[in-house]
Amino acid sequence: MSFGENLQKLRKERNISQESLAEELQVSRQTIGKWENGVTYPETECLIQISDFFKVSLDTLLKGTIAENGSAETTSVDTIGEESVPLRAQQISDAGERRQRNRNIRFVVAVVLFIIAPFYPGSSGAGSVDGFLMILSIAVGIGLLIYNHKTKEQAE
Numbered sequence: 001m002s003f004g005e006n007l008q009k010l011r012k013e014r015n016i017s018q019e020s021l022a023e024e025l026q027v028s029r030q031t032i033g034k035w036e037n038g039v040t041y042p043e044t045e046c047l048i049q050i051s052d053f054f055k056v057s058l059d060t061l062l063k064g065t066i067a068e069n070g071s072a073e074t075t076s077v078d079t080i081g082e083e084s085v086p087l088r089a090q091q092i093s094d095a096g097e098r099r100q101r102n103r104n105i106r107f108v109v110a111v112v113l114f115i116i117a118p119f120y121p122g123s124s125g126a127g128s129v130d131g132f133l134m135i136l137s138i139a140v141g142i143g144l145l146i147y148n149h150k151t152k153e154q155a156e
Contacts, residue, residue, distance in 0.1 A: 001064070002038055003035070003038075003041065003061060003062050003063075004035055004036045004037055004038040005036075006060070006061055006062075006064065007032075007035055007036055007050065007061070008036040010054045010056065010061075011032075011036075014054070018032040018033060018036075021053075024049075024053060025042075025046055025049055025050065025053075027042075027046070047061065047062070099151065103148050103151060103152060106144045106145075106147065106148050107144070107145070107148055109141075109144060110140075110141040110142075110144040110145050110148075111141070113137040113138065113140055113141035113144075114137075114138065114141045116137065117134045117137045117138050117141075118134070120133050120134045120137075
């Protein structure tokens with residue numbers, strides 16, 4: 001369920017009007033309506049206030065399912081072996097592996113470009129197309145290495 005659906009369900013289960021909740025959170029009733037309809041989302045501080053007010057975790061409030069009895073079920077869990085791991089953590093791990101694989105591929109391409117650059121036929125002529133291709137392959141190789149270095153720094 002979405003945040004808006006969870007908020008609406010919690011509010012209705014406890015027989016709290018939008019006006020009462022708005023007063024408690026010091027926002028307008030229209031703001032509560034926009035949150036419940038998914039038009040806008042509250043600021044982080046307000047999310048914490050809502051979580052405390054309804055006595056549910058932020059995780060449950062944002063992405064869980066509020067059951068009919070008011071208990072919470074989180075639906076975003078993937079089972080790996082005997083451990084339960086949140087999908088988000090698994091997705092972050094997968095993204096990190098993809099970034100590392102892409103860095104490795106860029107490095108190999110850069111090395112190959114450096115190796116083949118001197119072997120363009122006629123590369124000794126400064127004004128020839130082959131000379132241009134040689135310079136271009138070296139420039140692209142250098143660009144790939146610089147890009148790899150910058151993305152590695154950002155990841156750390």
